[in-house]
Amino acid sequence: MALRTGTNRSMPAPNSNVSRPVPRANTGSALLNLISDTFTRVLHFERRFDPWIRPPFDVFLRDRTASLITQLINKQRPNEGLKIAEEKISSDEDEFLKSIISSFQTQMGLLWKPGGFERGGNTKTHGIVRGEFIIHDDIPQDFKHGIYATGKAFRAWVRFSGPGPYITPDIDDVGFMSISIKLMGVPGPKLMEDEKHTIDMFGVSTPTFVTPDTRANAQLQKQSVKNAQIYYFLNFTHPHILDLIMQSLWIKTQSSPLEAPYFSCVPYLLGEGRAMQYSVWPKKKRRTPIPRLPFRPPDDYLRKAMAATLAKEDVELDFRIQLQTDPHLMPIENNAVLWPEDLSPRVSVATLRIPKQQFNSSAQMEFSKQLSFNPWHTIAEHRPLGNQSRARRQMYLVLSELRHSMNNVPHYEPTGDEVFDQ
Numbered sequence: 001m002a003l004r005t006g007t008n009r010s011m012p013a014p015n016s017n018v019s020r021p022v023p024r025a026n027t028g029s030a031l032l033n034l035i036s037d038t039f040t041r042v043l044h045f046e047r048r049f050d051p052w053i054r055p056p057f058d059v060f061l062r063d064r065t066a067s068l069i070t071q072l073i074n075k076q077r078p079n080e081g082l083k084i085a086e087e088k089i090s091s092d093e094d095e096f097l098k099s100i101i102s103s104f105q106t107q108m109g110l111l112w113k114p115g116g117f118e119r120g121g122n123t124k125t126h127g128i129v130r131g132e133f134i135i136h137d138d139i140p141q142d143f144k145h146g147i148y149a150t151g152k153a154f155r156a157w158v159r160f161s162g163p164g165p166y167i168t169p170d171i172d173d174v175g176f177m178s179i180s181i182k183l184m185g186v187p188g189p190k191l192m193e194d195e196k197h198t199i200d201m202f203g204v205s206t207p208t209f210v211t212p213d214t215r216a217n218a219q220l221q222k223q224s225v226k227n228a229q230i231y232y233f234l235n236f237t238h239p240h241i242l243d244l245i246m247q248s249l250w251i252k253t254q255s256s257p258l259e260a261p262y263f264s265c266v267p268y269l270l271g272e273g274r275a276m277q278y279s280v281w282p283k284k285k286r287r288t289p290i291p292r293l294p295f296r297p298p299d300d301y302l303r304k305a306m307a308a309t310l311a312k313e314d315v316e317l318d319f320r321i322q323l324q325t326d327p328h329l330m331p332i333e334n335n336a337v338l339w340p341e342d343l344s345p346r347v348s349v350a351t352l353r354i355p356k357q358q359f360n361s362s363a364q365m366e367f368s369k370q371l372s373f374n375p376w377h378t379i380a381e382h383r384p385l386g387n388q389s390r391a392r393r394q395m396y397l398v399l400s401e402l403r404h405s406m407n408n409v410p411h412y413e414p415t416g417d418e419v420f421d422q
Contacts, residue, residue, distance in 0.1 A: 017118065017125050017365060019169045019299040023111075025228040036228040044172050048294040050253040062249050066207075069246050070338045077334065082327045085267075085275035087385055096214040097391045101398055103221035107165055108402065110225075117406040118369075120399050122178040122204075123164030126257045126303045127360060128368040129310065130416070131156040132353045133183050133319070139349045143321055145271030146381030147186065147199065148349055154183040154199075155416035158354060159368055160257035160306065165224060169299035175251035177302075178204045179262045179280060180373045181352065184416045191383060192376045192393070195413045200377040203262025203280050206250040208243075212336035214391045216240065243336050255287045256305035258315050258354070266335050267324060267385040268375075275324035275332060275385055277339055279346055283316045307360050319350035332386045363420040370412040372400040 025036035082088060104120040112118055137151035144150070162168075163176040181201040190196065211217040220232040233244040254260055262280040270276040288305040291297050298304060309315060323344050324330045330339040374396040375384045384392065404411055 124162035209265040209335035320346035
């Protein structure tokens with residue numbers, strides 16, 4: 001079950017990517033713990049009936065509700081008079097960054113043991129698969145910048161994952177998934193020097209980020225250490241009720257990692273003076289039946305659904321870009337605001353092709369722990385924008401170094417030539 005990459009290093013023995021229950025809340029108050037744990041149990045119960053409730057809601061009410069919530073969020077925001085792709089750096093960003101990193105380090109130390117450290121977020125690996133990122137020849141001229149300048153194909157490793165910071169049975173997470181795409185063989189200087197030939201891209205299954213900015217993210221991570229994330233949204237000092245509603249519109253009982261859309265949530269440059277968000281969409285509308293509902297599905301039913309699909313066929317996902325056209329209603333520094341499609345439609349620019357394959361050997365699953373994903377693994381034409389992206393550069397680097405150090409596994413830049421024993 002060995003990985004053959006030319007590094008001559010073995011993978012860690014402990015298999016920490018095994019599902020386990022959500023830890024109980026530890027707020028220091030028996031009453032607050034009870035409320036948080038009860039909320040979690042209710043959510044888990046609702047997840048078993050969600051597939052019958054959610055489809056009609058999504059068709060008739062989701063987009064209308066999202067538009068209303070977006071309007072309410074925007075009414076609370078001042079118009080700062082920024083230009084397209086313009087950032088505004090606050091003086092307290094370093095303070096919030098240090099708080100976020102400290103919370104993650106504390107929680108990772110509580111959850112994992114040396115040799116079995118997992119990522120602080122997007123933690124559970126559903127699978128890491130080979131792919132090909134094919135840039136279309138016929139995209140509009142305004143989009144032809146950076147890697148999108150000409151039609152071309154890049155080899156890719158694609159990691160599908162759950163929410164984190166826990167590794168739970170799939171039916172017991174919050175109904176949130178993520179995708180991480182590492183393109184290989186990308187020419188040109190990169191914004192981080194630890195990888196020379198890659199570009200990393202990220203998406204989650206909600207079109208807005210769970211926190212608007214690093215100030216709020218620092219608040220969330222403090223509650224996460226207590227296993228009581230609900231109190232980030234519901235509290236008397238800094239409530240985020242509108243953000244909770246917006247997230248709830250998209251988190252649901254998922255059928256397969258290959259069957260959900262994913263959104264960058266944060267903006268990136270598309271050449272000088274242009275900002276974009278991107279998204280990834282399944283081309284087929286088919287949905288895999290979730291086994292055993294309303295009883296408990298298998299703990300890793302999402303991985304099994306993904307493996308069953310890729311055992312019999314190729315999968316294609318549509319990669320779309322949305323240009324920023326209004327600097328206030330499509331903000332750079334607030335990632336809880338949904339960029340409206342009526343201001344700027346999402347335009348297809350590439351296809352992410354995942355060929356038929358087997359991926360769920362122990363060696364290939366463990367391979368994901370060698371990889372480090374960072375949005376700053378990119379070229380200058382696609383520089384990440386906004387305070388949460390600025391924080392992610394250092395945050396992802398520090399937490400990746402911690403994970404690799406605790407597992408005694410070096411950071412590895414893949415080439416696409418990796419071979420795994422089955």
